[in-house]
Amino acid sequence: MEPLSPAFTIDLRRLTVLRELRRRGSLARTAEALHLTPSAVSQQLASLARDLGVPLTERDGRGVRLTGQAKVLLAHADVIAAQLERARVDLAAYAEGGRGTVTLGCFSSGILGLLPAALRGLRARLPELRVDVVEAEPPDLFTALDGGQVDVAVAVDFAAAPPSTDRRYSRSDLLTDVLDIALPPDHPLAGRAEVPLRELAGETWVVGNTLSCCGAVTRSVCAAAGFTPEIRHAVDDWAALAGLVEAGQGVALVPRLARSLYTHRNLTLRPAEGTPPSRNVFVAVRKGSEGDPVLTAVREELGEAAAQLG
Known part of the structure; x- marks a missing residue:
């Protein structure tokens, strides 16, 4: 590529694509996030590289990885994005x-x-x-x-x-949002003031998918307690989760932020024994x-x- 020119400019839209590639790690996921095609993402990155005269990506198996020059540029990109936000704030403050x-x-x-x-x-x-x-x-x-x-x-x-x-x-x-244990009303541990998580290792669980915050947190909490939960039902709707627990289909961890959904449900909520799981x-x-x-x-x-x- 040609050496850097003292008068080079940066297309901010292309810089956004590079920032998203850093976040997503692949052209396909970057394209999906930005509602573009992988080909369009590649073209934007290639155009940015030509504008700057430095390589920004290199092949890594079937994918790409960022070059050292790209990482240098991204450090400046974060500063540029912050400065643009300050400009927007100053303009907004000028008006009412x-x-x-x-x-x-x-x-x-x-x-x-x-x-x-x-x-x-x-x-x-x-x-x-x-x-x-x-x-x-x-x-x-x-x-x-x-x-x-x-x-x-x-x-x-x-x-x-x-x-x-x-x-x-x-x-x-x-x-800090504490997670309580939701049990069917006739569960053997429903009468406890606190429930040891480890005693639920043999239960079936109702858990959100791995990409959701509560699905991920539940899995990590169970891992910290020393077991991998047997997930029979995967739902991300809190009312649906409550219905499955109420029907005796499993146990679950539920956030106190969603507690209003459980007020009229026939299920039991108990804190975990010891330091409560939270997010x-x-x-x-x-x-x-x-x-x-x-x-x-x-x-x-x-x-x-x-x-x-x-």
């Missing part, structure tokens, strides 16, 4: 705040247990602000956040979520946008709602 639309992405039990109080507080605080809620989980939630389809992300820390050190985001913890819930915005007064208000109301639950 508290208007327009904010899109908030959140996982299902967070929508159920956390968002109602936060949205009520936000409506009282900024009555002219429109808030659109989208149900989503990592990694798709953060792809949407990166692309601007979502302005605020509320998520659970698990393998598919970005690490707390990810420089692309400004994040803060909201609450960390956090809120994130794009780095550089943390000064946006509207996004600040959204984050503060989420914090207030989380404190009430705590």
Whole structure:
């Protein structure tokens, strides 16, 4: 390739494709996340490489991996993205705040247990602000956040979520959501004040799929207790899960954020013995946008709602 020119420019859309490739790890998954074809992704990366005069990918078996130059560029890409967000915030602050639309992405039990109080507080605080809620989980939630389809992300820390050190985001913890054990009402352990998880090693389980936050957390909690759960029913709907437990089809771990769904169900909820299994819930915005007064208000109301639950 030709050497770098002092006047070289970067197409930010192509830079977004490179950032997504870092996140997804393959051309096919990057294309799916960005609603492009793998061929289009390859063309965007090739064009960016030509613009810069450096190789950005190299073959790795049937796939590709990032070159050293690509990793150098990505470090700058995170800074560029944050600076663009600061520019957007400054322009928004110039105009009158508290208007327009904010899109908030959140996982299902967070929508159920956390968002109602936060949205009520936000409506009282900024009555002219429109808030659109989208149900989503990592990694798709953060792809949407990166692309601007979502302005605020509320998520659970698990393998598919970005690490707390990810420089692309400004994040803060909201609450620790405890998971209780759901048992059929006639289960032999239903009379216990607390239930040792290890004693459920021989039970059949109702668990969400491996890509969902609660599905992943349940599997890791059982592994920490020393066993792999026998999963007979895989459902991601909390009401459906409750119905299966009520029908005696298995046991489950359920988050307290979704507890309102179980109030009228004929099943038993018990805390786990010892340190209760839990998951960390956090809120994130794009780095550089943390000064946006509207996004600040959204984050503060989420914090207030989380404190009430705590």
